[in-house]
Every structure is written in C-alpha cells, then in structure tokens.
Amino acid sequence: MSARTSDSSREIPEATVARLPIYLRALTTLVEQGTATCSSEELAAAAGVNSAKLRKDLSYLGSYGTRGVGYDVDYLRYQIAREIGVTQDWPVVIVGIGNLGHALANFSGFRSRGFRVVALLDADPERRGERVAGVDVRDFADLDAIVREHGVAIGVIATPASAAQDVADRMVEAGISSILNFAPTVISxxxxxxxxxxxxxxxxxxLAYHEQRKQAEATTRVASEVTA
Amino acid sequence: MSARTSDSSREIPEATVARLPIYLRALTTLVEQGTATCSSEELAAAAGVNSAKLRKDLSYLGSYGTRGVGYDVDYLRYQIAREIGVTQDWPVVIVGIGNLGHALANFSGFRSRGFRVVALLDADPERRGERVAGVDVRDFADLDAIVREHGVAIGVIATPASAAQDVADRMVEAGISSILNFAPTVISxxxxxxxxxxxxxxxxxxLAYHEQRKQAEATTRVASEVTA
DNA sequence: ACGATTTTGTTCTCCCGTTCACAAACTCCT
DNA sequence: AGGAGTTTGTGAACGGGAGAACAAAATCGT
Structure with missing residues (x-):
C-alpha cells in the first residue's frame, strides 16, 4: 500500500461538489423513468447545466462513461452517491423547533437522501414533549449525550439569529463538525x-436587485423612445 | 443627457451583489447598537469577509467612506439598501402552503426587509379559507388577478417538485419575472x-461530502500512525 | 502650518472555474 | 474488416473574482 494512492487523492473542486447533488437528483429521476443510459447532453439538460461542464465534473470522479454510448444511469448514480457519501446514513440533529424547524423535521428529502433526524432540540420548555415527524422534542441541554450516543456529525440551526452563535458553539463543543445554518446571522x-x-x-x-435593474432599464428604454 | 452616463451604468459583479445583503444586515445590527461609524475592518469582521474584499465591493457603489475615518453606518446602510432596491416595497406571492409555505409566510425577515406577502396560494381546496400570518390562502387560479392587482414581480415556489415547473410557467405567464424556488427540482x-x-x-x-473526507482523512492518519 | 497616523479606494497579480475544441474510443452498418 | 458516425474525456484559452499591496486623502497633534 504505497504506489496505489489511487482513490481518495483526487481533489474535487468545490464548484463541482456543489453540482454533484443536482446530477444525483437528475439521475434518480431518470432511473424512476426507466431510462437505462443517457448522454452527457441529456443529463446536462436535466440538470440545467452546460454539457462540457457536466463532463468535466464527472471526469473528476473517474471515467464512468463509454465513448460513443453515454453513461449507465444506475451505475453513474451509485458512483456519485458514493462520492458524496450518501450511501451511508448520516444522523442529524435539528435545533430550534419553530416554524422552520417543523418544516425541516417534516421534510421528506432528508430521509430519502441518507439523512436521519435523530433528535429535535429546543431551549423553550414549552416545546418539550411535543412530537414532530415521529421524533420527540428534547432539551437543548441533551445535545452532548445525543451527539455521543448517535455519533452525530451534522447539526442544523433553525433558531432565531440571537441564539445561533451560542448554539453553534455548543454544537462544536459536543463534537459536531458540519453545520447548516438557517439563522440570519454570521456564525464563526x-x-x-x-x-x-x-x-x-x-x-x-x-432577486430584488436584479428586478430593480430590469425595471429601471425598461423605464429608461421608454424614456429614450419618447425623446427619440 | 449623453455624457452623464454617471449613475446606473456601473455594472456590479454578481459575487458582490450576493454579499451586499450581508453587509446590510451587519450595518443594521451596528445601527441598533448605536454605532455611528465603523472601519472596513470592523464591518468586514461583522460580515465574515476579508476587509479588502469589502472595500472593493463597496467601491462599486461609489465612494461612501472617508479616508482616515471609516464609514458612516447609517448613511452606508441607506446607500446599500437603495442599491439593492429594498427601500421600496416588494409585493410577493407564495405558492404552496405546506410546512415550508407556512414557515415562509410567518418569516418575519420578509416584512422587515421590504418584502410584503400579498397572497398565499395553493391548488388544494382543503387549504383554502385557512388564514396564515394574517393572509388568507386562496386559489392558485387567482394568480393572474393578484399579480395584476398588486403589481407583483417576485414569486416564491414552495410546492412539491412535481408541481414546480407548472407553477413557474403560470407565474411567468402572469407577469412575474423573479422566482425563488424551494422545490427540489430544476425549473426552466x-x-x-x-x-x-x-x-x-x-x-x-x-456538508456530507466534506464530512466524509474529514473522517476518511482521520482514519488514514490513524492507520499510518499504526504502521509507522 | 505641517508631519505623523489612520483608513479608504484602486491597481496588480494569482487562481479557480467555465467554455471551446478536438483527439480518443466505442458502436453500428455495410 | 473497415469506415462512418457518436460521444466521452481533456488540453488550452479565457474571464472573473480574491487578496496583497500601495497611493491618495482625511484627521490629529504639535
């Protein structure tokens, strides 16, 4: 085990990583439609990207296509899923069970993509005992125990902005090393x-910025037509 | 009106546009704390970016700072708000009043930042008559009338993926030209x-991808320590 | 009034990501 | 078997954004 640095040494560009889940979803749709193979052109169209970009992205994972033919949908889907890491199960905790926390807890896309909500936490005692999406809302103070018990690496913050930094600190302290933050504040x-x-x-x-530009341009055009 | 292309001709880079709202929020926080002026260094720290980047971003809007002093917090805040377009009021419609739609309708960050939810629409007759955040849930078929009546330019899609493309088509048809899509699908x-x-x-x-990498690296390190 | 100090606005360089274009490789048809 | 037609994988050119570094401009102290 020395010359064969083969596998995990490939550094995948961040921009590519961000697109892999999109390809994965497009491939899943194709599988459900019963499509066996597809070209880079077709897959790119389904994912809403340029086909050259798609091919380059896929080339970072390896050579999983066949020239003159295209990609085996199911095979490619598995390769991408493995590369992202969603072939394994990721336990997740959600902190802050307000409106958004509820929506997140009920979101079916979690479960179907390898994420399992193992705990819902809230600092407000009022919320405890409540049961959302089959999971009990528990005390935020239980975070440490839950992280240890389930080996949680990913935490979701759905609290008000004022609580977010504190929650993040506690998460990191408990051993969480990936955080998805919905609170409208910068956390360090x-x-x-x-x-x-x-x-x-x-x-x-x-969106508002671009909308404003569009509208400004429209009125400018009208004005210049009037003066012309 | 020819030599003076002064104002709206400045093309602001997309990456900068995406950060302006962050600066705006940081400035709002500073205003609430009673801070009158701040340096690029302080504001950059609050926004979680490099100070050189912040200064370059702001330079696209104009010269609103004072060398040797810094920025007038309230003044800069207004200039950014105006540039983004949130000094005016943007009427917004939300389509799809499930868990996520509820959360969005109740989200206070909309109202406080110049966005006003003028209508909640759902195709499901069961949902109608329901009242969420002070707004009645109405029939999706009313979209045209509502867009015309309020001059809506921005639409939010919070439906299941299967309905998203259709909703988007109807929105564009009705005259909406900016769409925020929460449905897990690519819409064209x-x-x-x-x-x-x-x-x-x-x-x-x-996050899972990076987490997997971190964990893989950790085990590799342990393995090499064992063999060493 | 003038030099020291602070902080902005901007230039320059480097790097990452996108896109084009084409060679390599595979299939299919004759 | 061999040529025509496809489609992938990649080398190279290009464009945009990030960060370092510095000049310009303001304040402050003497």
Missing part, C-alpha cells in the same frame, strides 16, 4: 468545522 | 426571468 466556528448557510431574505434581496 | 424559464433556488438536501449533501 473553529477551523475544521464546515458551515453552510441558507438565508431566505438574502435570496429575495438578490 | 424564459430569458429575462431570474430564478434562484434554495435546496435543503443539496446543502446537506455538500
């Missing part, structure tokens, strides 16, 4: 811990 | 329509 964590954030209002604001 | 729209997507399971999968 130690090196080695990954944080991704999802912010509804930021997405809307980006 | 005409040119000139902006689509942004938020996908919970994709974010989790990206």
């Amino acid at each position: 964590v130690a090196d080695g811990v990954d944080v991704r954030k999802v912010d509804l209002s930021i997405e809307l604001q980006i | 729209v005409a040119d000139g329509v902006d689509v942004r997507k938020v996908d919970l399971s994709i974010e989790l999968q990206i």
